[in-house]
Every structure is written in C-alpha cells, then in structure tokens.
Amino acid sequence: MQSIRSCGGLVLQISDNFSAFQQRDIVRRDGAGTAACIIQSARLLCKRLASPAPGVVFVQKGQKIILDQGVDMKACAGDLVLIPEGATSDIINEPDGAGGYQALALQFAPDLIANLAVAEAKPVQEIKVLNGMPPAFEEAYGKAIEAIRSGPLLPDSIAASRVNEILLWLGALGHRFAPIANPGPIERLRRIINSDPAYSWRAPELAKTIGMSEASLRRKLAAAGTSFSELLADIRMTTALTLLQTTEKSVTQIALDVGYDSASRFTARFRARFDFAPSEIRGHQREVDRNGAKTDRNSAALVPAE
Incomplete structure (x- = not known):
C-alpha cells in the first residue's frame, strides 16, 4: 500500500494493484480497448479536448480538474472519471507536491460497449467523477489494464472479459456507456x-x-x-x-x-x-492557473499568456 494525500487533505491508502504501471505507456488491443499510463509534470491548461472514444481515467497521483460549461469537477487520487465519446471540456492535470500527475486511462472497444447488457443503468452523456472507488474495483481495473498490455500471454477472449468487467462494475454503480445511435x-x-x-x-x-x-x-x-x-x-x-x-x-x-x-x-x-510547447508536458518551463495565466515554476510571479 502507498499513502497519497487527497484533494481534501486526507491521506488515502492506495493499493499496489497499479505498481507495475509507473512509466508512460499506451497499448491498444483489438476487441478489448486501449490502456494508457498518463504522466505529466507541469500544471497546464488544455482547452477544448474532445474524447475520441468512451473511456475512464483512474487518477493515481495529483488531481484532474475538469472545466465543463462553467461547472468545475475535481478528481483526486482514487477517483474515477467517466468520459463519453465526443465530450469536450477544458482539462487541468495538476501534479501533487512531489510525484507529478499520474493516471491510468482505459478506452473500451466498440463491440464491448454495443454488447453490454446493463439497460437499467443510466447512459453516461457527460463527464462524471466517481469518488473513492472501492479496493475490489481497483483490483479489477489493474487486471483490465494488464490484460490489454499482456499481448499473446493472454487469450483475446480473456482480455476482453477483463475489460468488460470494468463496464459491468460501472453498470452496478448505475452508469453505462451507450453507442452514439446515429452519428452525424x-x-x-x-x-x-x-x-x-x-x-x-x-x-x-x-x-x-x-x-x-x-x-x-x-x-x-x-x-x-x-x-x-x-x-x-x-x-x-x-x-x-x-x-x-x-x-x-x-x-x-x-x-x-x-x-x-x-x-x-x-x-x-x-x-x-x-498555448504551451510540447516539451512542457514532460516537466519543464511554466505552469498555468485556471484562467490560462502562466507562471514560472521557480517564481511566484505570473507570466502573461503569449
């Protein structure tokens, strides 16, 4: 177990289910989905990000701030963000005091979404944050990520089943992703x-x-x-x-x-x-406040946006 300070200042005990995912990585597996380890060192505002597919983000370190049509949402370590296809919002990935921002993202294969039978759950039509996911979910999530990354070591049907378990978990919590019926x-x-x-x-x-x-x-x-x-x-x-x-x-x-x-x-x-250079994603240069103003990481003085 590792201790991570949450947004509210409480110390959460995050399990070691994700101990194998400590570096940047992205893997796609047909029939299952795409798994990614997101690592960002600087606080940067990314405007108008559109999701290409339905997916979830499990925050491990730092916090994800979602600015969506005047409504601010915050996901801390241990929280899960649900993102439907096409959802567009402004995002700030905010590093913690020492370890930066880190999260595990999972996008689902279209067939898994189409074949899911949890009709009683409400369709996810906008970005949602689920706070404090239970340890059993964390374990299932780690197995789903590893199933995508395992390649030929795991049969395709088993990999798809483990990713599908995450969709079943969401259904049990009252949420489901639904295919766009008639995409424009x-x-x-x-x-x-x-x-x-x-x-x-x-x-x-x-x-x-x-x-x-x-x-x-x-x-x-x-x-x-x-x-x-x-x-x-x-x-x-x-x-x-x-x-x-x-x-x-x-x-x-x-x-x-x-x-x-x-x-x-x-x-x-x-x-x-x-409004920032590619190199800044990996931990250099400037940070921004929620309005886009930039500040040098080694100085308290604000730097006007260029």
Missing part, C-alpha cells in the same frame, strides 16, 4: 481521421466516404464553427498531446506520427493550439 457527419469524420492522424486526408475523399458532397461537408463544418483543415489539425494536435503524456517518443517522432515532416512546424502548430 462530423462525428463520422472524427472517427475516420482518428483512425490514422498521420494520413494525408483530403476533404473530397472523406466526403465521398461518408456519403456527402464536398460542398455539403464544408457547409456542415462551417455551421459547427470549424473547417476541414481546422478539424484535421485539432485531431492531430490532440493525438500529439496524448502521445506526449503516454510515451517517451521524441517530439520529432511524434510530429511524424501525426502527419508533420517538420518538427519545428509541428511545434509551432502545437503551441498555437494549446
């Missing part, structure tokens, strides 16, 4: 681009894929306050943010992974999107 063209567009952010996507081919004319697609995007190029760049930058939090890849490699041949061009685009 923008949701479908997001899913396709998210499947391969590095690909040189073009509006005409994607419009044809989703059964629309290019002109109709562009009108839909304009009505939503965006454009094809803006949507593509946003998905690429959000993917890059995830890779910075969950891998030890270099900025140059991450740039390539999201479709940029030039690391400097990628860095400029990333800074324009998030």
Whole structure:
C-alpha cells in the first residue's frame, strides 16, 4: 500500500494493484480497448479536448480538474472519471507536491460497449467523477489494464472479459456507456481521421466516404464553427498531446506520427493550439492557473499568456 494525500487533505491508502504501471505507456488491443499510463509534470491548461472514444481515467497521483460549461469537477487520487465519446471540456492535470500527475486511462472497444447488457443503468452523456472507488474495483481495473498490455500471454477472449468487467462494475454503480445511435457527419469524420492522424486526408475523399458532397461537408463544418483543415489539425494536435503524456517518443517522432515532416512546424502548430510547447508536458518551463495565466515554476510571479 502507498499513502497519497487527497484533494481534501486526507491521506488515502492506495493499493499496489497499479505498481507495475509507473512509466508512460499506451497499448491498444483489438476487441478489448486501449490502456494508457498518463504522466505529466507541469500544471497546464488544455482547452477544448474532445474524447475520441468512451473511456475512464483512474487518477493515481495529483488531481484532474475538469472545466465543463462553467461547472468545475475535481478528481483526486482514487477517483474515477467517466468520459463519453465526443465530450469536450477544458482539462487541468495538476501534479501533487512531489510525484507529478499520474493516471491510468482505459478506452473500451466498440463491440464491448454495443454488447453490454446493463439497460437499467443510466447512459453516461457527460463527464462524471466517481469518488473513492472501492479496493475490489481497483483490483479489477489493474487486471483490465494488464490484460490489454499482456499481448499473446493472454487469450483475446480473456482480455476482453477483463475489460468488460470494468463496464459491468460501472453498470452496478448505475452508469453505462451507450453507442452514439446515429452519428452525424462530423462525428463520422472524427472517427475516420482518428483512425490514422498521420494520413494525408483530403476533404473530397472523406466526403465521398461518408456519403456527402464536398460542398455539403464544408457547409456542415462551417455551421459547427470549424473547417476541414481546422478539424484535421485539432485531431492531430490532440493525438500529439496524448502521445506526449503516454510515451517517451521524441517530439520529432511524434510530429511524424501525426502527419508533420517538420518538427519545428509541428511545434509551432502545437503551441498555437494549446498555448504551451510540447516539451512542457514532460516537466519543464511554466505552469498555468485556471484562467490560462502562466507562471514560472521557480517564481511566484505570473507570466502573461503569449
């Protein structure tokens, strides 16, 4: 067991179910889902983050602050965050005094969501925080993460079953993720681009894929306050943010992974999107307050946002 101070100042005893997950890592397993260990050293405000798939985040160290349409939510060590597909919010991952921010994220394979039979539970339609998950859930969660990471050591059916157990736990607590019944063209567009952010996507081919004319697609995007190029760049930058939090890849490699041949061009685009450099995710430079003002980590003086 390890002691972690919670948001309210109480000392929580967090089990050792997650002792094997102490470094950045992200693994996807077909039929089960994606597991990731998120580590962030600086307090940074990430605005307008859209979730590409339904999932949960179990906070291990520090706290996650969700700013959603004027409602602030806080998840401390031992809390679980439920995030439905398409949910968009501003997020601050706040490190604790010594160990930084750390969390284990789990996104569920679509078939598990579609086949889940817990109709009595309420669909998760917005971000929710479940406080103080019980030790039995922590144990199941650790096994689900490990099942995704285990590769051929564990049969696919067993891995899917262990991830499905987390969905059953949520159902027992009164919550379930539901597939989007009739995804609109923008949701479908997001899913396709998210499947391969590095690909040189073009509006005409994607419009044809989703059964629309290019002109109709562009009108839909304009009505939503965006454009094809803006949507593509946003998905690429959000993917890059995830890779910075969950891998030890270099900025140059991450740039390539999201479709940029030039690391400097990628860095400029990333800074324009998030108002901080990619390197700051891993523990350098500045922190921000909830309004986006920046401060040097070694100084109490606020630095105006650039």
